[in-house]
Amino acid sequence: MTVVVEHLEKTIFKKPVLADINFTLVPGEIVGLVGRNGVGKTTMMRTLVDQYHPDGGKILVNDADLGQVPERRSDLFFLDAEGIFFKHWRLTKVGQAFQAGYPDFDLAAYTQLLARFNLKDERYGQLSKGYQALVRVALAIASNAEFILFDEPFDGLDVIIRQQIVDLVIDLVADGKRGVLIASHDLRELDGLADRVLMLKHEHLIKDIRLEDLRQLASKRQMVFSGKTIPEVVKANGHILSIQGRVAIVLFEDYNDTVKSEIEAVNPVLNEALPLQLADLFISELKED
């Protein structure tokens, strides 16, 4: 009941896009895939479902190597918003087509979801962007594939549709039987929603972090020191996010008792915790280059 990605490689037009990518997906977890625009998040998803053929490495779905057992690809669901083949089709016909492609597709569940959103038998291409997104999520859920890959599922959606999609994603994983990977360039979309976040930079996966663990350890602090310079202990243990006048905003990835007492020892004039956002935890990586 896992997806194990080992040493995945993909080169496009002689440019490496994915190099030595390793990670695991398990049921019951929402995993975020983050990175700046153009870093290869969509390429990764396309490669996972063999829409792009990997140049190296393996994708194991429940121990079966997709390279050897291609029929297990239906355990992974990915619908590329860019290459929609059913733009001019009515929604019922779209459902029937997916039923042919995914052996466990639940047409009744698909119809129920459409009814919940008050969708009739419109043509997909005539729906608004938000309703098109809901139809794609409905197809993913009804596919009954164990692992669902979503590429920017919240991009450009209003708050109501976004909330409906979050509810559907929660339903997907809540019984612990299915797993979700969500690619997003916007860290705020994943804050509170993802169990783990994978961070793609250049062609490598540079972080695989369990967010609640990190939030417990990390602390973003507003600090003022009596001297003119920032004490060494702060520089050694924290990332300085900004300095305005005498106020330094510092992110400590591990604000433990040792760090705490060393900082208290240099007698800061001000040292208080600030709200910590997911974006703060990645800012130092995202800022470089």
Next chain:
Amino acid sequence: MDDPRFSHLAYYERLVLEIKSQILNGALAVGDKLPSVRDMAKQMQLNPNTVAKAYKALEAQQVIEVKPGLGSFVAEQLAGTDDKTLGTLQARFQAVVVSALTVGVPLTELEAWLQDAAKGGIS
């Protein structure tokens, strides 16, 4: 979940404090049933594992009671906390008081903080 006093904490800790605040201010009464993990996750737009972790912490602290097959309920005896929990709380409180006095917070100011924190739960 938007309480600014708790916004520097992990999400599960925030939810724990949110539920405790609701018990303090009467929004939740003894015996009330909490939403299921799935429903709470949707209400808060929060990861279901995070909600489950918060419920487990509340259960371990005897704030809520899990009745198998029925759900989670606000526990009967909020005051009947065991000595170990009280001891831990007292130690943490003393550590904060010492730290505050060391950096020169006057005792009167500390008392005002205590009043504010208590009111924050009630208002």
